[in-house]
Amino acid sequence: MQNIIVVVVGYLCGSIPFGLLLARAAGLGDVRKIGSGSIGATNVLRTGNKKIAALTLLFDMLKGFLPVLFGQWLAGPIGGTLAGFAALTGHIFPIWLNFKGGKGVATCCGILLAWSWPVALVALATWILVFALKRISSLSALTAALVAIPAAYFLDQGDKTGGPANFGLTLWLNILILAAIIWITHRANIGRLLKGEEPKSVFSKSA
Numbered sequence: 001m002q003n004i005i006v007v008v009v010g011y012l013c014g015s016i017p018f019g020l021l022l023a024r025a026a027g028l029g030d031v032r033k034i035g036s037g038s039i040g041a042t043n044v045l046r047t048g049n050k051k052i053a054a055l056t057l058l059f060d061m062l063k064g065f066l067p068v069l070f071g072q073w074l075a076g077p078i079g080g081t082l083a084g085f086a087a088l089t090g091h092i093f094p095i096w097l098n099f100k101g102g103k104g105v106a107t108c109c110g111i112l113l114a115w116s117w118p119v120a121l122v123a124l125a126t127w128i129l130v131f132a133l134k135r136i137s138s139l140s141a142l143t144a145a146l147v148a149i150p151a152a153y154f155l156d157q158g159d160k161t162g163g164p165a166n167f168g169l170t171l172w173l174n175i176l177i178l179a180a181i182i183w184i185t186h187r188a189n190i191g192r193l194l195k196g197e198e199p200k201s202v203f204s205k206s207a
Contacts, residue, residue, distance in 0.1 A: 002075040003082055010067040010083035014090025014107060017097055018059040019044045026052045040102035042137045042201065057106050063087055064110030072114075081174055084111040088178070092185060103185040105141045108178050112148065116171055122151040135200040138189035145179035152176075 019039035023031045028047040031039055035046040041060060045053035064087045071083025091107040093099040112120035123144040131140040152175040183190070192198040 003079060006067075006071040006075050006079045006083045007086045009070060010086030011090040011095075013063045013067045014087035015094035015096055015101075016059075016063055016090075017094055017101065018063070019056040019102065020097070022052050022055055022059070023047060023049075028052065038102045039097070041106055060091065060102070060106035061110035061113070063091065064107035065114045066110075068111055068114035077170070080114065081170070084115065084174070085177075087111065088181065092181075103141075104182060108145070108182060111178065112175070115174065116152065116155070118155045119148055119151045119171075119175065122155070123148040131201075136193075136198055137201045138186050138198060139193060141182060142186055142190070142193075145182040148175050149179050 017039045019031055019041060023029065023044055026049060028044075028049055031037075031044050031047065035043045037043070041053050041057035044056045047053075064084065067083040067087045068080045071079035071081070073079075075082070088104050088107050088111060090101075092101050092104050094101040109120060109124065112123060126147040127140045127144040130143045131137065134140070149172070152172045189198055
């Protein structure tokens with residue numbers, strides 16, 4: 001029963017479309033009709049409103065982070081794992097938007113922070129570095145997801161880091177799955193990257 005509660009709470013939290021709600025509240029319209037059509041922070045930033053985009057990023061991270069903490073509190077490490085994947089599933093397939101949501105990058109970051117903050121910091125630093133060099137958000141996310149896999153293996157085996165999850169090998173496998181999900185949700189971006197057609201991120205209404 002505890003695991004069922006964790007999954008339901010995680011999914012419902014992940015399903016909250018903060019990007020869409022915050023943009024509408026700010027009078028920015030439907031973000032699904034601009035840019036990539038995503039409800040994530042990157043697309044919200046294309047409205048030109050950095051404050052709303054930052055809030056979207058924060059809340060999308062929290063809807064991954066808080067369910068994991070709740071799951072760990074209620075059902076231990078297994079609860080934290082289930083809550084994380086449930087929250088990510090909710091973000092990508094939100095019940096409120098006919099199961100059409102975002103690509104899960106910010107929510108994954110929140111999940112990583114709850115699972116293992118050292119791994120999350122490595123992934124975040126990778127995202128920032130790649131974006132600074134290439135200015136392509138999708139490439140940054142894909143690279144960060146890949147880097148998180150070996151980072152999890154080397155940084156969080158057993159109780160080495162003192163992080164809240166301490167999953168050891170299980171953590172590595174969980175992050176491997178997270179990375180695979182990120183790559184799957186970015187499959188269209190990968191196709192454009194291979195063709196050299198993926199545009200650089202230009203955060204304005206005309207983008």
